[in-house]
Amino acid sequence: MTRKEKRSLERNNMFKEVLRVINHYFPDLFKIMNSVDDSSHQSYISYKQSDLLTVKLFGYSK
Template sequence: MVTRKEKRNREKEANYFFEFLKIQKHFFKDLMNNLKKVADHRHQSYITYGPEVLLFTMMLKNMTGLKSMRNMSESFNKEECIKNVGRC
């Protein structure tokens, strides 16, 4: 039997980003490919990130409960987050 303390410790150690990726790869295998197909009407000389990166980032923002673009920038511009998202 697992105690409450052990359960809390496991939850602290859980990497929810990778848990999300498991779910995404199992149920939404073509998600990134479908996001790449979204029409991008921006001028090509201004594009740094493709539509899949922008849309996936916005999805992550909403799933993590971040309320503003500023909070998203502060949270996602950390080296650990950049490495994790790069693994997608």
């Protein structure tokens, strides 16, 4: 793979671009999402609240 092809792949990485935009325009978004209360028992929680909400957010963006 040439450098040009690698740069093209990096530019076309939609997930990376969306995260860049979120961090630029909403820098505290992940902190806010982590502050959302989870009523589940703490022993059942294995993911951060921001991880779950981010997956949900990307699930709606088609």
